[in-house]
Amino acid sequence: MTTTPQFVSEPGNDSLADKARDHLWMHFTRHSTYYDGGHVPIIVKGEGAYIWDDQGKRYFDGLSGLFVVQAGHGRKELAEAAAKQAEKLAFFPIWSYAHPAAIELAERLAHYAPGDLNRVFFTSGGGEAVETAWKLAKQFFKMTGKPTKYKVISRSIAYHGTPQGALSITGIPPAKIPFEPLVPGGVKVPNTNFYRAPEEYRTDEKAFGLWAANRIAEAIEFEGPDSVAAVFLEPVQNSGGCFPPPPGYLERVREICDEYDVLMVADETITSFGRIGDMFAMNRYGVTPDIITCAKGMTSGYSPLGAMIASERLFEPFKHGNNAFLHGYTWGGHPVSAAVAMANLDIFEREGLNQNVINNEGAFRRTLEKLRDLPIVGDVRGAGYFYGIELVKDKVTRETFNEEESERLLRGFLSKALFDNGLYCRADDRGDPVVQLAPPLIIGQPEFDEIEQILRGVLTEAWSIL
Numbered sequence: 001m002t003t004t005p006q007f008v009s010e011p012g013n014d015s016l017a018d019k020a021r022d023h024l025w026m027h028f029t030r031h032s033t034y035y036d037g038g039h040v041p042i043i044v045k046g047e048g049a050y051i052w053d054d055q056g057k058r059y060f061d062g063l064s065g066l067f068v069v070q071a072g073h074g075r076k077e078l079a080e081a082a083a084k085q086a087e088k089l090a091f092f093p094i095w096s097y098a099h100p101a102a103i104e105l106a107e108r109l110a111h112y113a114p115g116d117l118n119r120v121f122f123t124s125g126g127g128e129a130v131e132t133a134w135k136l137a138k139q140f141f142k143m144t145g146k147p148t149k150y151k152v153i154s155r156s157i158a159y160h161g162t163p164q165g166a167l168s169i170t171g172i173p174p175a176k177i178p179f180e181p182l183v184p185g186g187v188k189v190p191n192t193n194f195y196r197a198p199e200e201y202r203t204d205e206k207a208f209g210l211w212a213a214n215r216i217a218e219a220i221e222f223e224g225p226d227s228v229a230a231v232f233l234e235p236v237q238n239s240g241g242c243f244p245p246p247p248g249y250l251e252r253v254r255e256i257c258d259e260y261d262v263l264m265v266a267d268e269t270i271t272s273f274g275r276i277g278d279m280f281a282m283n284r285y286g287v288t289p290d291i292i293t294c295a296k297g298m299t300s301g302y303s304p305l306g307a308m309i310a311s312e313r314l315f316e317p318f319k320h321g322n323n324a325f326l327h328g329y330t331w332g333g334h335p336v337s338a339a340v341a342m343a344n345l346d347i348f349e350r351e352g353l354n355q356n357v358i359n360n361e362g363a364f365r366r367t368l369e370k371l372r373d374l375p376i377v378g379d380v381r382g383a384g385y386f387y388g389i390e391l392v393k394d395k396v397t398r399e400t401f402n403e404e405e406s407e408r409l410l411r412g413f414l415s416k417a418l419f420d421n422g423l424y425c426r427a428d429d430r431g432d433p434v435v436q437l438a439p440p441l442i443i444g445q446p447e448f449d450e451i452e453q454i455l456r457g458v459l460t461e462a463w464s465i466l
């Protein structure tokens with residue numbers, strides 16, 4: 001059967017925005033916005049820490065695209081690395097074969113990763129890396145005499161991706177409910193939002209961290225240690241607004257995982273490749289997990305790529321006999337993406353991007369902390385070049401906004417006002433309402449000031465319209 005394409009023939013529908021509205025199914029997007037007179041914002045160019053829309057207007061990219069463009073936009077050498085590789089070998093799978101770009105990148109990632117995390121399994125993104133890690137945990141325990149271990153413990157409000165396994169690990173109920181039943185075995189524990197810590201821990205971050213980590217031990221006991229395969233956590237949790245690990249927290253989680261023979265998986269989809277000032281945040285925090293999942297910044301977004309990096313212990317059973325990890329992706333370790341990642345990591349080394357974050361993170365924090373004088377700013381938290389600003393109705397009581405206010409504040413006003421004022425960033429209410437920042441790693445004080453100034457103006461106005 002042949003079908004005739006249906007073109008909407010209203011006047012003006014040949015603009016890019018109209019074509020986007022009529023044909024491009026945007027991700028996590030309320031399309032009604034664009035049928036109610038709103039226009040799809042169209043970004044056409046990037047240079048350094050700035051992006052431009054199709055009307056020629058410039059914006060500061062306060063989110064590095066989507067926590068991705070670490071080295072900044074417009075890097076010719078990354079485009080050239082892609083072109084060179086595509087000319088030489090555009091594609092070959094890593095299913096029983098290999099190609100130089102994937103081999104060299106695997107070796108390099110193993111070198112950057114903590115401990116003996118030497119085994120690199122490439123994916124095309126972060127969700128696939130998470131999915132891969134859970135499947136590895138299950139198969140590993142089946143192969144090593146503990147076949148009943150399959151459950152995963154993760155934290156409330158954490159986002160770990162959209163494949164159905166990764167979504168089970170995700171702790172955001174509204175993102176899961178439409179797709180239930182999901183993969184069984186996802187168990188949730190509290191996150192490390194110190195600002196929202198139980199009253200008795202509000203003045204002692206270390207005690208709060210210990211309390212939060214011990215909830216993992218409690219969950220393992222409750223579920224039965226023989227049923228639990230892994231704990232998944234981000235070193236700094238993104239969703240909810242950048243929760244750093246309290247002192248001693250990650251160490252205690254490591255201890256708990258060892259005690260119960262449960263794998264510790266650090267989901268570094270966002271926190272790796274300089275976001276926290278090291279190739280992997282777990283290096284910075286001095287704790288070695290059993291698996292790291294990563295993606296996004298590995299290529300600075302010039303081509304898609306993700307990876308799961310596992311310890312030697314987890315690879316060991318696969319060295320023998322007929323054993324194989326029965327899992328893979330066509331695009332995993334794509335030659336073009338791997339070549340781009342190598343060139344991107346060369347930039348990291350040559351320009352000292354991690355060191356730039358370490359040198360400037362204090363100044364970034366101090367600049368954002370100035371916003372605490374605004375009545376709407378309850379908390380400023382984060383690490384490296386990764387910050388969340390929590391918005392509240394009452395600073396003293398920490399009262400948050402109800403659903404209707406949050407809708408009006410974030411969707412009705414903030415997202416658009418920030419963008420209109422030249423700052424692309426995220427206004428999010430998957431937890432309590434926050435504005436999130438994750439700028440390219442190339443910036444310094446002048447850009448911090450620019451971000452602060454725009455936020456100050458828009459947040460002041462937001463308070464006045466409430």
Ligand SMILES: Cc1ncc(COP(=O)(O)O)c(C=O)c1O
Nearest residue numbers: 125126127128159160161267269
């Ligand atoms: C911590 C974490 N894990 C997994 C994912 C999913 O990554 P992707 O969108 O590349 O599948 C994300 C995406 O933002 C993430 O932040």
